[in-house]
Amino acid sequence: MSEAAADAPAFRFAQISDPHLSDLSGVRWSQLASKRVLGYLSWRRRRRHEHRPEMLAALSADLHAIAPAHTIVSGDLTHIALPGEFREASDWLRQLGPAEAVTVVPGNHDRYVHTPWAESLGLWSSFMSSDGASAEHGAEHLFPLLRVRGPLAFIGLDSAVPSPPFMATGRLGKRQLERLADILERLRGSGLLRVLVLHHPPVPGEEKWRKRLVDAPALCALLARHPVDMVLHGHRHRAHQSVIRIPGSEIPVFGIPSASAAGVLSNYPAEYNLYDIIRDDASWRVRVSARRFDAATRAFAGRELASFALRHAESR
Numbered sequence: 001m002s003e004a005a006a007d008a009p010a011f012r013f014a015q016i017s018d019p020h021l022s023d024l025s026g027v028r029w030s031q032l033a034s035k036r037v038l039g040y041l042s043w044r045r046r047r048r049h050e051h052r053p054e055m056l057a058a059l060s061a062d063l064h065a066i067a068p069a070h071t072i073v074s075g076d077l078t079h080i081a082l083p084g085e086f087r088e089a090s091d092w093l094r095q096l097g098p099a100e101a102v103t104v105v106p107g108n109h110d111r112y113v114h115t116p117w118a119e120s121l122g123l124w125s126s127f128m129s130s131d132g133a134s135a136e137h138g139a140e141h142l143f144p145l146l147r148v149r150g151p152l153a154f155i156g157l158d159s160a161v162p163s164p165p166f167m168a169t170g171r172l173g174k175r176q177l178e179r180l181a182d183i184l185e186r187l188r189g190s191g192l193l194r195v196l197v198l199h200h201p202p203v204p205g206e207e208k209w210r211k212r213l214v215d216a217p218a219l220c221a222l223l224a225r226h227p228v229d230m231v232l233h234g235h236r237h238r239a240h241q242s243v244i245r246i247p248g249s250e251i252p253v254f255g256i257p258s259a260s261a262a263g264v265l266s267n268y269p270a271e272y273n274l275y276d277i278i279r280d281d282a283s284w285r286v287r288v289s290a291r292r293f294d295a296a297t298r299a300f301a302g303r304e305l306a307s308f309a310l311r312h313a314e315s316r
């Protein structure tokens with residue numbers, strides 16, 4: 001077998017995050033109750049210059065050309081969680097791919113304030129439901145979601161909660177953590193590689209206090225008992241690699257920039273990650289690469305970020 005054939009991925013998936021794709025230019029002041037006023041003013045002053053539809057369109061075109069077997073969207077599709085934004089994002093998701101091939105977890109902007117399920121996240125429920133489950137009535141029925149694709153088990157968590165003004169914290173809650181432990185226990189010995197996805201960064205102390213995942217310590221303690229093979233997140237709008245330290249090992253963690261970023265508010269223009277799962281004799285390896293928008297060529301170009309053996313699923 002040639003070296004190229006030996007290195008061919010058995011499964012390739014993509015992760016995109018934080019598209020913040022909705023346009024608020026037609027919003028009326030009467031729609032802006034409570035915290036939404038602050039979010040709208042932030043969009044007018046700054047965010048509309050950073051999150052650009054042409055950047056997201058270019059990224060989507062590159063992603064379609066690459067044609068991964070599955071795409072993860074790790075939250076923050078909207079700005080202030082207005083019903084019109086959920087409809088706009090729903091249309092965009094359908095263009096991205098069929099619900100079986102696209103998995104979504106919500107971000108804090110998608111629960112900016114309390115919004116009725118049916119006119120908000122309920123519109124995306126087919127992208128958030130587990131294999132074999134019907135789209136239920138609320139996130140408490142959907143999460144953690146479990147989808148098995150190729151050699152992988154994607155496990156999605158909902159860390160999005162409404163928070164006070166100027167806060168962007170996340171929380172998983174005791175019930176969701178208990179269900180996560182049950183799922184990981186059931187997957188033990190299945191041979192499936194476990195990919196955990198949530199919006200907020202999971203490593204305690206790495207995110208600003210006002211933007212942190214409140215129960216990150218509880219999540220990491222759970223993962224020490226029930227390891228996964230990697231954790232993917234969004235929220236920070238920057239490329240970030242980290243690890244969760246567990247007894248005798250560590251779990252790789254990847255965060256990525258916004259899929260619509262022009263790069264005017266940060267040094268992170270639109271980018272997404274590809275994860276190539278490669279059979280390596282009796283084990284598995286993953287090659288992680290990023291595809292970033294290059295302003296000079298007006299095109300996306302790839303670079304390798306990491307390559308490592310996946311161990312936990314087979315040894316635990």
Ligand SMILES: [Fe+2]
Pocket residue numbers: 018020076107109235236237
């Ligand atoms: Fe975001």
Ligand SMILES: [Fe+2]
Pocket residue numbers: 076107108109168199234235236
């Ligand atoms: Fe966020």
